[in-house]
Amino acid sequence: MTFCLGIKVEGGILGISDTRITTGRECTSSRKVTVFQRHNHSMFIMTSGLRSLRDKAITYFNETLEEEDESFDKLYKAINSFSKQIRRVHKEDKEYLEESGIGFDIHCIVGGQLQNDDEHKLYLIYPQGNWIEVTHGTPYQMIGSTGYGKPVLDRTLTYKDKIPYALKVGILAFDSTRISTSDVDYPMDVIICPRDTYKIKEFRIFKDDIKELSDWWQERLRKSVDEIPSIELDSIIEKMQC
Numbered sequence: 716m717t718f719c720l721g722i723k724v725e726g727g728i729l730g731i732s733d734t735r736i737t738t739g740r741e742c743t744s745s746r747k748v749t750v751f752q753r754h755n756h757s758m759f760i761m762t763s764g765l766r767s768l769r770d771k772a773i774t775y776f777n778e779t780l781e782e783e784d785e786s787f788d789k790l791y792k793a794i795n796s797f798s799k800q801i802r803r804v805h806k807e808d809k810e811y812l813e814e815s816g817i818g819f820d821i822h823c824i825v826g827g828q829l830q831n832d833d834e835h836k837l838y839l840i841y842p843q844g845n846w847i848e849v850t851h852g853t854p855y856q857m858i859g860s861t862g863y864g865k866p867v868l869d870r871t872l873t874y875k876d877k878i879p880y881a882l883k884v885g886i887l888a889f890d891s892t893r894i895s896t897s898d899v900d901y902p903m904d905v906i907i908c909p910r911d912t913y914k915i916k917e918f919r920i921f922k923d924d925i926k927e928l929s930d931w932w933q934e935r936l937r938k939s940v941d942e943i944p945s946i947e948l949d950s951i952i953e954k955m956q957c
Contacts, residue, residue: 716898717763717859718889719747721824722881723837723849724874728826730906731885732761733859733899748904749773750915751780751827757915758790758827759906760797763859764820764842765812768804772821775800788831790838791848797825798844805842822858827908827915835910857888863895864888878907883928886920890929 722729732747747769748761760776762769776797780787787793801821809819823840837849839856849856851874857864867888872881882905892899901922908915 716896717747718864718892718899719761719763719824719858720855720864720868720885720888721761721826721837721839721849721857722855722872722885723826723835723851724854724872724876724878724881725910726878727907727909727912728828728835728837729878729881729885730759730761730824730826730904730908731889732904733889733893734902734904735898735900736766744902746904748906750906750917752915755830755913756787757908757913758793758825758829759908759915761824761858761906763822765817768801768808768819768821771804771808772797772800775803788829790825790827790829790832790836793829794825794838794840794846797823798840798846801840801842802844805844824856824858826906828910828913830913835908860892860896860899863892867891878909882907886925886928887932890925890932 717733719732720730730748734744734746736745745766747763748759750759751757760773779796779800783796787796805819812819819842821842824837825840826835826837828835837856838846839849839858840846854874855868855872865888868884872884889899889903893901901920903920905918905920906915
């Protein structure tokens with residue numbers, strides 16, 4: 716499984732991905748985000764699903780960028796091109812995968828800002844190559860293991876939040892997922908694309924880097940549960956006993 720999270724807030728785009736690769740009983744570490752950085756042209760792609768499909772689609776897309784990069788002045792045009800590469804891989808590999816009992820599984824989060832985009836953009840691409848754009852109403856998308864971190868994001872994140880706040884929420888969503896599943900783990904890759912800068916910042920976070928934050932959050936949750944007023948609960952318990 717995988718954890719990849721894209722967040723769009725007023726000040727820019729934030730991407731978070733784990734690095735754990737699970738094959739049978741073996742666990743290795745590998746980067747799941749690819750960055751494309753040129754003058755007035757910045758975008759990143761995060762993927763979940765079969766690594767072989769990801770590598771092939773990215774390779775084909777790199778070739779397309781070498782030939783057609785100047786024509787991609789808006790991110791949706793690059794998205795359409797990358798989607799074509801996913802469909803190309805689908806035609807080449809789907810039949811052989813299904814013969815082995817394996818489904819065609821690749822989901823992608825793409826974010827960034829190209830020279831003629833009026834703002835930073837964030838998209839989710841499905842295995843069929845169709846896509847949706849992330850809007851202000853729900854300013855994030857996750858792929859891979861999505862259930863455990865979603866409550867943290869839904870309860871705390873808004874489009875108006877600052878990037879540092881969004882990073883805190885994203886780290887907590889990641890940590891909640893890591894605790895609940897063995898297929899997601901550190902180190903964690905973080906991508907930040909501030910609005911109208913056309914520059915992507917990258918850094919990697921290890922478990923020890925945020926151990927204090929993780930421990931603080933765990934203790935605060937336990938303390939908050941302990942501090943829940945008991946008056947309403949007592950009334951419910953009384954009714955149950957009748």
